[in-house]
Amino acid sequence: MKKILIQALVLFIGHQAIAQKDAAISALAKHNLDASALDEKLRVKPTDYSYDLKETVATEGSEKVILGHYDASKPEEDRWTVISSDDQEPSTTEIKRFKKEHGKQPYPPAKIDDSSYKVEKDEPGTLVISFKLDPASLVADNSFIKDCRSYLTIDTKTGKIIKAESVNEKPLKVKTFNVPVLNSYSELTWNETEKKYFPKKDNINMTIKLLGQEVATTTILEYSNFKK
Amino acid sequence: MKASSLLPSLGLLYLCSCSVSKTPHGISKDAVQVSIDLEKVDTDRVRVKVMPPRQKSGTVAYHFPKIIPGTYAIADYGRYIDDIKAFKKDGSELKITRTDSNTIVIDNARQLAYLSYLVNDTFDNETSGDPFSEKSKTIFSPAGTNIDAGKYFLLNMAGFVGYFTDQLEKPYRISISHPEGLYGTTAMVDRDNKANTDVFDLPRYPEVVDHPIMYAPADTAAFRVDDMQVLLGVYSRRGKTHASDLRPDLEKMVRAQKRFLGPINDTKKYAVLSYISSGGDDDAKGIGALEHNTSTSAVFREPMKARDLIHVISHEFFHTIAPLKVHSKEIHYFDFNNPKMSQHLWFYEGITEYFSNLFQVNQGLINDNEFYDLMARKIENSHNYNDKLSFTEMSRNVLEPKMKVQYPNVYEKGALIAMCLDIVIREQTQGQRGLLWLMGELSKKYGADKPFDDDELIPVITQIAGNAAGDFLKTHVVNGERIPYADFLAKVGLKKQVVPFPEPIVFISQDVAYIKTDSTNTHVLASVPDESNQFYQNLGIRDNDIFLEFNGIPIDPKDLNSIVYLGYDLDEGSPVSVKVNRAGQEIELKGSVKLNYEDADSFRFGDPGRKDLHEAWLRK
Numbered sequence: 001m002k003k004i005l006i007q008a009l010v011l012f013i014g015h016q017a018i019a020q021k022d023a024a025i026s027a028l029a030k031h032n033l034d035a036s037a038l039d040e041k042l043r044v045k046p047t048d049y050s051y052d053l054k055e056t057v058a059t060e061g062s063e064k065v066i067l068g069h070y071d072a073s074k075p076e077e078d079r080w081t082v083i084s085s086d087d088q089e090p091s092t093t094e095i096k097r098f099k100k101e102h103g104k105q106p107y108p109p110a111k112i113d114d115s116s117y118k119v120e121k122d123e124p125g126t127l128v129i130s131f132k133l134d135p136a137s138l139v140a141d142n143s144f145i146k147d148c149r150s151y152l153t154i155d156t157k158t159g160k161i162i163k164a165e166s167v168n169e170k171p172l173k174v175k176t177f178n179v180p181v182l183n184s185y186s187e188l189t190w191n192e193t194e195k196k197y198f199p200k201k202d203n204i205n206m207t208i209k210l211l212g213q214e215v216a217t218t219t220i221l222e223y224s225n226f227k228k
Numbered sequence: 229m230k231a232s233s234l235l236p237s238l239g240l241l242y243l244c245s246c247s248v249s250k251t252p253h254g255i256s257k258d259a260v261q262v263s264i265d266l267e268k269v270d271t272d273r274v275r276v277k278v279m280p281p282r283q284k285s286g287t288v289a290y291h292f293p294k295i296i297p298g299t300y301a302i303a304d305y306g307r308y309i310d311d312i313k314a315f316k317k318d319g320s321e322l323k324i325t326r327t328d329s330n331t332i333v334i335d336n337a338r339q340l341a342y343l344s345y346l347v348n349d350t351f352d353n354e355t356s357g358d359p360f361s362e363k364s365k366t367i368f369s370p371a372g373t374n375i376d377a378g379k380y381f382l383l384n385m386a387g388f389v390g391y392f393t394d395q396l397e398k399p400y401r402i403s404i405s406h407p408e409g410l411y412g413t414t415a416m417v418d419r420d421n422k423a424n425t426d427v428f429d430l431p432r433y434p435e436v437v438d439h440p441i442m443y444a445p446a447d448t449a450a451f452r453v454d455d456m457q458v459l460l461g462v463y464s465r466r467g468k469t470h471a472s473d474l475r476p477d478l479e480k481m482v483r484a485q486k487r488f489l490g491p492i493n494d495t496k497k498y499a500v501l502s503y504i505s506s507g508g509d510d511d512a513k514g515i516g517a518l519e520h521n522t523s524t525s526a527v528f529r530e531p532m533k534a535r536d537l538i539h540v541i542s543h544e545f546f547h548t549i550a551p552l553k554v555h556s557k558e559i560h561y562f563d564f565n566n567p568k569m570s571q572h573l574w575f576y577e578g579i580t581e582y583f584s585n586l587f588q589v590n591q592g593l594i595n596d597n598e599f600y601d602l603m604a605r606k607i608e609n610s611h612n613y614n615d616k617l618s619f620t621e622m623s624r625n626v627l628e629p630k631m632k633v634q635y636p637n638v639y640e641k642g643a644l645i646a647m648c649l650d651i652v653i654r655e656q657t658q659g660q661r662g663l664l665w666l667m668g669e670l671s672k673k674y675g676a677d678k679p680f681d682d683d684e685l686i687p688v689i690t691q692i693a694g695n696a697a698g699d700f701l702k703t704h705v706v707n708g709e710r711i712p713y714a715d716f717l718a719k720v721g722l723k724k725q726v727v728p729f730p731e732p733i734v735f736i737s738q739d740v741a742y743i744k745t746d747s748t749n750t751h752v753l754a755s756v757p758d759e760s761n762q763f764y765q766n767l768g769i770r771d772n773d774i775f776l777e778f779n780g781i782p783i784d785p786k787d788l789n790s791i792v793y794l795g796y797d798l799d800e801g802s803p804v805s806v807k808v809n810r811a812g813q814e815i816e817l818k819g820s821v822k823l824n825y826e827d828a829d830s831f832r833f834g835d836p837g838r839k840d841l842h843e844a845w846l847r848k
Contacts, residue, residue, distance in 0.1 A: 061633025062613050086615065088710070092726050093608055093828045100739060140744075140755075173745070177788070 027119045031127060031156040038129070038152065040109060043164065043188065043197045046226070048072050053102065054222040059215060066090065066098055072228075079103070110145070111137035120151060127154045144172045148182065160190045161197065181207035181216070191226075199223045255429065257281060259399040262389050266406040266443060267424070269377035273310060273346040276388055280340060281398060288337035292330045292390040293564035296371060296437050297551075298519050300569070300626045300635055303367045305387045306330030308353070312345035330390075330565060347388050349375040351512050369514030369527040374503070378407055380463050381443040382503060384518070384525060391433040391564070400430045406443050413448060413461025414441035415499040415522035434562060440518075440525045442501040449475035453486050457497045464504040465511060469532045474502075477534035478541065484591035485545055488583075492668045495548050499523035500541055504532050507790045516540065519547035521676075529793060531781060536797075543584040551576045553671035560679035571682050573623035573635075574705055578642025579663065582650070585643065589846050596833065596846060600722065601729065603647060604830035606640045607713050613637035618708035619645065645705055648716045649697060651845060655719050656694050659844025666693050717831050720845045721838030728825035734763035734795040737824040743775075743792075745785055751775075752785045754808070763795075766822035767806055776814065777807035798823065 028037060036042070053068045067083040080103050082095045090098070116132035128151055135146040147170050153163040165185040172179040184204040188197040202221040207214055255261065261279040268275065278290070292306035306329040314322040314332075316339045323335045334340055350372035373387035374380060389402065406412065408424040416439045420427035430436050444463035449471040451458055460478055462471040478500070486493060499522065505512040507529045517526035517540045524544035528536050551559050558570040570576070589599035613634050619642070625631045650663035669692050674680050680688065686706070690698025704711045714724050735743040742764060744755040756764060756771035763769075775783045778794040785791075798804070798821045805818045833842060 059612070061630065064611065085611070091608060091611070091829050093826075094611075096827070097739075141757075173749075174741075177741075 027122060027127060027129060028154070030122070031159075033127075033154070033156060033159045037154055037159055037161060041196075043161070044106075045199055046194065046196070049198075049226045049228050051226045052224045054220075054224070055098070056218075056220040056222075058218045058220075066094065068098055068102065070102075077103075107139055107142050109137075110134065110142075116149075125156055127156050128152065129154070144174045144179070147172055158190070161188055163187055178209040179206060180209065180214070181205060198226055255401045256399050259401050259429075260392070260395070260433075261401045261403070263403045263405070264383070264388055266375075266381050266404060266410075269375060270346060272352060272375050272377070273348050274375055274381075274388070276345055276347055278343040278389070280343075280392055280395075283337040283340055283392070286335070286337060288334050288340070289327075289393045290332045290334065290343060290390050291393065291565055293386045293437065294330055295564065295567050295627070296384075296386045297434075297559060297562050298547075299368060299371050300573070301368065301632060302365075302627060303371065303386070304329050304365075305367075306390075308348040308350060308373070308387060310346040310348060312343065314343050315341050317341040347373065347375070349373045349382075350387060351382075352510075354513050366514070368516065368518070369503075369505070369512035370516055370518040370525045372512070372514070374512070379410075379444070380503075381406070381410070382440070382501070382525065383442070384440045385436045386564075389433075389436055396433040396564075398432070400433065400436050402428045402430065402436065404428075404441070404443075409445060410443040411446040411448065411461070412441050412443050413459060413499055413501050414439060415459070415497050415520070416441065433564075437564075438520045438522075440501055440520060440523060442503065442525070447471050449478075451475065451479050453479070453482050456482075456486065456493075456495050458482055459497070459499045460502065461500065462502045462504065464530065464532070465506040466504070466530050468530055469504050469528075471502075474534050474537050477538055481538050481542055481593070482545065484593060485542065485587055488587040488590050489546075489549070489664070492553070492664070492671060493548055495522060497522055498545065498548075500537075501525040502528060502537065504528045504530055506530055507793055508787060517544050519544040521548070521552045531779060531794065533797075533799075535799070542587070543581055546580040546583045546587075547576070549583070549667050549671065550579055553676055554667065554674050555679055556682045556685065557679040558682060560677075567627065569624055569626050571620035571624040572685055573626065573638045574619045574642045574645045575685065577638035578644075579646040579667065581639045581643035582646035583664070586647075586650075586846075597727075597830075599846070600831040601727065603644065603717075604828070605729070606644055608828060610637060610640040610644060613641065615641070615710055616708050619705045621708070641711075644711065644713060648704070648711060648713070649693075649700060651716050651719050652696050652700050653693050654841055654845050656696050659841045659848065661693075662845065662848060666697075714831075718835070719838070719841065721833050721835035721842045722831040723834040725830055725832045725834075726827050727830045727832070729828045729830075730800065730823040731826050732796060733792060734761070734798060734821070734824065735792060737761050737763075738826065745788070749785055752783050752788075752791055760824070762822045762824050767804070767817045767819050769806065769808065769817060770810065773808035773810050773815075775806065776809055777805075779805060 050072045051070050053070060055066045055068065057064050064086055066085050069081045069083060071079050071081065080099045082090045082098045084090060085094045111134040112131045113134040118130045119127070120130050121128035130149050130151045132149050133145055135143065138145055148166045148168045151165040151167070152161050153165070154160065155162050163185055165183070167183040168179070168181065172182055184202065186202045187200040189200045191198045200223060204219040207216045258281045260281065263277045265275045292309060294304055295302055312324065312326070312332055314324045314334045316322060322340060325333045327333055350367045351369060351374040354366050354369065371384055372382070373384055374382040389400070404412070404426045406424055406426065412418070412426055416428040416430070418426045419429055428439070430439065442461050442463065444461060447462045447470050449460045458479070460471050460475060462469060462474065464470070501523060503512060503526070505515070505527055512527045515527055515529050517524050524541060526540050526544070555576070556570040556572060558568050585599060585602050588594045589596060613636070617634060622631055622634050626635055646663060653666060654662050666689065670688070673688070686698060686701050689701065703709050731737050735741065737760060740757065740760070742755050742761045744753050745751065746753060751774045754764065754769045754771060754773040754775065756769065759765055775791070777783060781794060783791055800821055800823050802821045804821045805816055807814065807816045
């Protein structure tokens with residue numbers, strides 16, 4: 001039961017919509033950077049590339065590693081293959097859970113609340129811009145993200161985002177469940193051929209309160225072998 | 229433990245309870261005499277007085293347990309002790325030093341007449357969180373204490389009574405004065421015939437800890453199974469569940485357990501102490517039970533079903549075999565403050581849990597497929613823990629914070645280890661013998677008063693049950709190699725098959741939550757984004773219906789845990805009523821529970837050539 005919720009939350013965060021270009025433009029301009037650096041479309045996960053995914057879910061005292069492969073050439077419902085779970089043949093439940101979690105369509109893009117922009121850090125080599133999402137642009141299932149703040153770390157020398165983070169500013173309520181801690185960060189790499197970001201690593205930390213118990217979970221998603 | 233119309237003054241009562249030497253029953257001069265006053269409760273604290281036998285050394289320490297058997301977690305019961313003082317005969321105080329939360333060192337101990345202290349309860353100090361988590365300091369509720377003046381007391385004795393250094397083997401007399409309207413449920417025998425005092429004699433301190441008592445308004449059921457008396461005491465904070473509701477199923481189960489066990493079980497009296505928590509933030513949160521040799525203290529949660537009791541007690545009762553009949557020296561000579569843990573948790577908890585499932589199919593309480601599904605679920609659950617860990621290593625170090633979180637796997641993988649061992653023995657003996665036979669042989673060799681050396685258990689099992697059994701234990705229990713469950717189950721004719729499993733909570737299906745709160749947290753509403761939730765479809769629950777009541781229990785939007793719990797572990801086809809407010813109109817939706825199902829791996833019989841071994845495994 002705890003697991004179901006953790007997975008559901010991972011799903012929300014995994015597809016969190018972030019950033020459109022707007023108020024942070026002037027901060028970028030100071031570094032002679034193009035405002036398109038904040039363009040959300042550049043960070044949308046590529047669906048036309050095949051890749052491997054290593055998912056590590058760690059709860060207190062245990063860790064499970066699932067290896068999956070995404071094959072962009074196959075029909076949508078067959079694109080994910082679960083290769084192994086802790087080096088063993090994955091169970092039906094694990095296969096279903098993995099496919100459901102990673103095969104779900106992303107939420108519709110959300111809008112940035114223009115009044116929420118902050119330049120968190122502006123120093124030689126690094127610019128950090130934060131913002132929150134406009135609650136009106138969120139759907140019911142991910143409406144809790146309104147209480148999270150997103151941070152984009154930009155390498156001002158290359159003009160590229162190197163890290164995207166999200167941190168909850170207060171305890172969240174997801175449907176009927178309390179989530180005191182929910183933060184994530186994503187490491188990105190720039191693909192010069194496609195002129196867009198490819199995910200390298202997502203790290204999601206979460207504590208959920210359920211039936212009087214608190215469960216802390218860390219989920220790490222590592223992407224590799226992108227091939228068209 | 230008898231209700232009486234006689235009501236002596238409180239002062240007289242206290243005197244009576246403290247003056248145990250004046251009771252009509254003799255007591256050894258060597259005994260530790262303890263009086264516990266449940267009548268004069270001081271801000272949720274109970275006064276305890278301890279009169280030791282004459283002390284021979286100048287300095288002595290009085291200890292509260294750091295840990296008790298069966299819990300596998302540090303408790304530090306001394307944390308709940310206040311205002312402790314030592315007195316001479318003339319009433320003057322002796323110097324004491326509290327060296328840690330559990331230890332009180334008394335100077336001039338030869339002059340020690342008695343100790344006096346106040347006991348706080350543990351229920352009130354529980355924090356939310358998993359009691360088995362690495363950092364938890366919460367005492368698991370069934371091992372805890374509760375003081376609710378005039379209404380309810382749970383006395384797990386480790387929280388009330390300590391021991392003097394090197395005097396664990398001294399006899400104890402425990403006198404308890406209690407409100408006469410409260411009945412004490414316990415496996416102990418009351419040596420006193422007064423209405424509001426109970427006197428219990430116990431031969432040694434471990435026996436004191438092994439005998440909890442629950443005082444509550446009389447709500448009990450008793451029955452005999454062969455020559456064993458079973459006593460069930462129930463206290464429901466909301467008053468919704470009574471012993472009479474639970475008795476038929478409990479009796480049916482215990483009879484089946486006794487038939488399954490046969491002569492290996494010779495328990496004479498067994499008490500079940502059941503506390504049913506409201507589930508609120510101010511109430512017990514540790515749902516489960518703690519086994520004792522002749523009783524179980526259990527904490528459930530409203531709404532409670534007979535099945536909850538069956539589930540818990542079926543496990544706890546089988547502890548009358550292991551560790552009661554067969555246990556290591558670490559358990560027999562349990563060190564309450566510097567414990568050394570046995571390496572055989574797979575044996576004590578795993579075999580017990582396996583038997584609590586096996587007996588059900590053996591005695592026809594569930595069918596074969598239901599049993600396979602129970603085992604398949606354990607395989608799935610065991611994957612949430614470190615599956616490559618040596619179980620003996622884990623057991624030996626279970627008190628280490630990093631290892632503590634692996635402990636719940638003793639009920640998953642531990643039971644599966646027992647299942648595979650059972651199958652190995654059946655295979656080796658052409659179905660003639662199984663794990664229950666092995667336990668019988670071990671109990672003949674050892675028994676309640678003859679513990680084994682931890683290191684000798686596997687060699688002895690190998691000697692009795694054969695090399696195949698020994699090899700299995702060495703490979704998968706000691707060395708921690710993964711168990712190929714499908715291979716073992718194939719030996720008894722089972723083949724892997726995907727089958728539908730009921731989802732545990734009707735409010736969540738296929739990872740979708742079908743429940744939400746409004747923005748002001750004043751209402752809990754149905755969320756119906758699709759038509760997949762069969763429970764909702766069957767009852768006609770619609771999107772944005774405001775939940776008012778569930779099976780007659782009001783929905784409190786401030787207590788979200790309780791709401792989720794209401795929809796947890798329901799029985800397919802059982803009657804259900806849900807009161808909702810739909811667009812300003814109250815509607816009661818009545819029907820039967822239709823659960824949601826999800827496909828998962830299980831097993832089904834599919835090899836007729838293995839029929840004989842399969843039948844021996846499940847029914848012999």
